[in-house]
Amino acid sequence: MGIRHRDLRKQENLMLENSTVQHVFIVGSKGIPGNYGGYETFVDKLTEYHQNNPNLKYHVACKAKDTKTFEYHNADCFNVKVPDIGPAQAIYYDVAALNYCVKYIKQHNIQHPIVYILACRIGPFAAHFQRVIHKLGGKLYINPDGHEWMRAKWSAPVRKYWKISEQLMAKHCDLLICDSKNIEKYIHDEYGKYHPKTTFIAYGAETRKSKLADNDPKLIAWYKEKGLSPKSYYLVVGRFVPENNYETMIREFMKSHSKHDFALITNVSDKFLEELKEKTHFDQDPRIKFVGTVYDKELLMKIRENAYGYFHGHEVGGTNPSLLEALGSTNLNLLLDVGFNREVAEDSALYWTKQLGNLASLIDRADDMSTDEISKLGEKSSQRIAEAYSWQRIADEYAQVLSTK
Numbered sequence: 202m203g204i205r206h207r208d209l210r211k212q213e214n215l216m217l218e219n220s221t222v223q224h225v226f227i228v229g230s231k232g233i234p235g236n237y238g239g240y241e242t243f244v245d246k247l248t249e250y251h252q253n254n255p256n257l258k259y260h261v262a263c264k265a266k267d268t269k270t271f272e273y274h275n276a277d278c279f280n281v282k283v284p285d286i287g288p289a290q291a292i293y294y295d296v297a298a299l300n301y302c303v304k305y306i307k308q309h310n311i312q313h314p315i316v317y318i319l320a321c322r323i324g325p326f327a328a329h330f331q332r333v334i335h336k337l338g339g340k341l342y343i344n345p346d347g348h349e350w351m352r353a354k355w356s357a358p359v360r361k362y363w364k365i366s367e368q369l370m371a372k373h374c375d376l377l378i379c380d381s382k383n384i385e386k387y388i389h390d391e392y393g394k395y396h397p398k399t400t401f402i403a404y405g406a407e408t409r410k411s412k413l414a415d416n417d418p419k420l421i422a423w424y425k426e427k428g429l430s431p432k433s434y435y436l437v438v439g440r441f442v443p444e445n446n447y448e449t450m451i452r453e454f455m456k457s458h459s460k461h462d463f464a465l466i467t468n469v470s471d472k473f474l475e476e477l478k479e480k481t482h483f484d485q486d487p488r489i490k491f492v493g494t495v496y497d498k499e500l501l502m503k504i505r506e507n508a509y510g511y512f513h514g515h516e517v518g519g520t521n522p523s524l525l526e527a528l529g530s531t532n533l534n535l536l537l538d539v540g541f542n543r544e545v546a547e548d549s550a551l552y553w554t555k556q557l558g559n560l561a562s563l564i565d566r567a568d569d570m571s572t573d574e575i576s577k578l579g580e581k582s583s584q585r586i587a588e589a590y591s592w593q594r595i596a597d598e599y600a601q602v603l604s605t606k
Contacts (some may be wrong), residue, residue: 211465221256222256222258222605223257223313224260224306224311224315225259225319226260226262226299226302226306226314227244227261227262227304228319229231229295229319229322230262230285230369231263231264232244232261232263232278232280233245233263233273234273239310239522240319240346242522243272243319243495244261244593245430245500246408246596247596248261249274250596251274251600252275252598255290256600257273257603258277259275259277259606260274260540260543261276261277261278261361262301262302263278263279264280264294265280265281265479266282267282268281273496279301279305281294281298281301283297288359290558295322296326299316299318300315302314302316303330305339308337309545311457311524313340314338314340315342315603316340317342317344317378318341318370319343320344320346321343321346321366321371321586322363323366324365324366324370325369327341327370328369328372330541330560331369331591340375341374341375342377343374343377343378344379345371345377345456347369351584352453360466368392370393371391371392371397372392372395374395375398376398376399377397378400379399379402380401380403381401381403381520382540383402383540383544384541385399387521390526402595403589403590404525404590404595405519405590405591405592406586406591407502407529408529408583408587408591410502410506410530411484411500411530412499419497419500421502423495423500428462428490432508432509433462433509433566434461434462435462435463435464435508435510435512436463436465436504436505436512436531437467437511438467438505438523438527440468441467441468441469442577444516444517445515447514448477448480449466450512450560451477452481453553453560454561454564455486455489457482458568459488459565459568461488461509461568462490463512464504465487465491466492466501468494474491502530505527505531508531508562511527511534511544512535512543513527513535513537515541516537516539516541516598518569519546521545525545525590527551528545528546528550528582528585529536529582529583529586530575532582533567533579534549534578535550535553535560536550537552545585546585547585549578549581549582549585550565550578551566551578
């Protein structure tokens with residue numbers, strides 16, 4: 202009887218703990234530690250800022266070649282083994298991760314769990330998983346990301362799938378957490394018939410400066426290798442895809458009379474580079490410099506700080522991490538004039554359109570700006586990031602939403 206009594210007491214304590222702690226299962230990022238893109242950095246920061254919060258317990262899916270489990274920032278991380286099946290990997294990964302979550306919730310008798318899916322990849326399965334999670338007393342939250350169905354890299358049938366998937370996930374969820382007010386508005390305009398419940402919580406950014414000194418050997422060596430120097434270059438950082446408008450930026454820069462260089466930090470493939478060379482003949486302009494990728498965070502931060510100006514040509518998606526980092530570290534930012542970018546930067550940046558000659562003219566104007574004018578824009582952009590996009594603010598807003606029963 203004594204052993205049985207202890208077992209019952211242990212079970213009661215576990216149930217009490219599970220009922221007071223909010224368990225949050227995150228599916229859809231490649232995993233943490235975050236060394237890849239926006240979602241990975243977001244999950245890394247969210248778990249970092251909440252690691253000492255006794256009321257929140259995270260469980261994070263990680264894409265892997267094994268099924269190990271580990272702890273990071275006090276979050277329980279579980280690897281999901283994904284076979285090499287091409288583009289369908291992402292769908293397989295999310296479904297397998299959700300099945301793991303359901304099994305774990307049942308085994309550990311988790312009370313009122315929240316399952317939070319990042320991106321809208323598994324629409325055809327959304328109704329099923331919402332039903333299962335509801336039966337377990339939980340809720341299904343979704344971050345709709347940007348307009349994946351608009352990305353040029355996908356074929357027409359794949360784009361159609363992404364659009365239908367987005368629609369089904371907007372229909373079959375309990376809350377959509379949008380990282381952009383423009384995305385939130387789009388969800389209501391497009392899927393209003395489903396009466397979606399939404400909230401806005403932005404993506405975050407670092408508000409500190411790089412730890413590297415101006416004379417750090419690593420920085421000096423990088424500049425020497427790339428043929429650059431502080432304040433002598435415009436910069437762009439991001440994926441080399443059509444909707445980021447690299448071709449427009451390169452063409453327009455070549456038309457400008459700028460005395461500065463244009464450094465592109467991107468993972469461009471040889472095929473894309475050759476196509477671009479044929480279209481623009483950028484290789485005939487010594488100012489255009491493809492400088493590869495930079496994975497050292499402190500070095501990249503310093504390169505951003507030392508740029509004369511930053512170009513941002515993204516026109517698909519919500520709050521873009523690269524834009525936030527630029528606004529937090531580069532004084533002069535030249536952004537494509539679309540709603541997403543204006544929402545973030547407001548009046549702390551200059552704006553350009555894809556109209557022929559528009560950006561070239563803006564570059565020439567930017568080259569003639571005084572140090573004082575540029576500094577004032579930098580103060581505005583840094584203040585904007587600190588007030589609206591600091592990771593502390595984002596973490597606090599998530600804590601509030603996730604703790605609301």
